[in-house]
Amino acid sequence: MKQFIDFIPLLLFFIVYKMEPRVVELAGHSLSVGGIFSATAVLIVASVAVYGTLFALQRKLEKGQWLTLIACLVFGSLTLAFHSETFLKWKAPVVNWLFAVAFAGSHFIGDKPLIQRVMGHAMELPQAIWNRLNVAWVAFFLFCGCANLFVAFTFQSIWVDFKVFGSLAMTVLFLIGQGLYLARHLHDTSPEKTKD
Structure with missing residues (x-):
């Protein structure tokens, strides 16, 4: 079960990456969906949501989960900031x-x-x-x-x-x-x- 939970952000990243690029309206804002950069944003948000929920429920994360989350935040943020x-x-x-x-x-x-x-x-x-x-x-x-x-x-x-x-x-x-x-x-x- 734990391995499946850890796989959720990566699976969502894959789904958004494979989508044809399009603009969607969400709460009055236009967002570009599809491709590497929107998929990276989804990866970051999903990772924070999944590991944040696990932390709230268990009051801890395993060291490997911390490492994965921090790497996702660092490398994902750099990808979005430098658009690379x-x-x-x-x-x-x-x-x-x-x-x-x-x-x-x-x-x-x-x-x-x-x-x-x-x-x-x-x-x-x-x-x-x-x-x-x-x-x-x-x-x-x-x-x-x-x-x-x-x-x-x-x-x-x-x-x-x-x-x-x-x-x-x-x-x-x-x-x-x-x-x-x-x-x-x-x-x-x-x-x-x-x-x-």
Whole structure:
């Protein structure tokens, strides 16, 4: 459910981006709808609404949600202020690379890798498996950042499609791979084996 809620602003961005540009009247004001700049405005408003609602209901946001919201506000605002989509093209790579840095840094800061802090309440695994899984997340975020950057500046006609659906597909495939990897090691969590 949480992943769907996080996906709402991006989905609205995609819908508005794909609309034929037109002028609509809203509360006595003429607004241009369709294309990258109105889609960016919708992304900002939707992100503030979604994460603001989550914050009001839960009295907190996860660190990843804060990062996503701040990146959306910074890169989206720069896109609108300078009327250049280049800023928005850098959002996904930068966010992915910041997640990679956070996962990598957790090997040196704190007592557990970040993936263990996120998933440790749900399962027990040997420490070596947690470490490998955390490194896999680092590699995944580095790859996603590079892939987003490459597509955004090389295949400009499809970068929004890739940003929405390509990134989602990569995440789903990675999670399936993670699930298969974890399934092989869950039997190693008996008390006798975790002592080794």
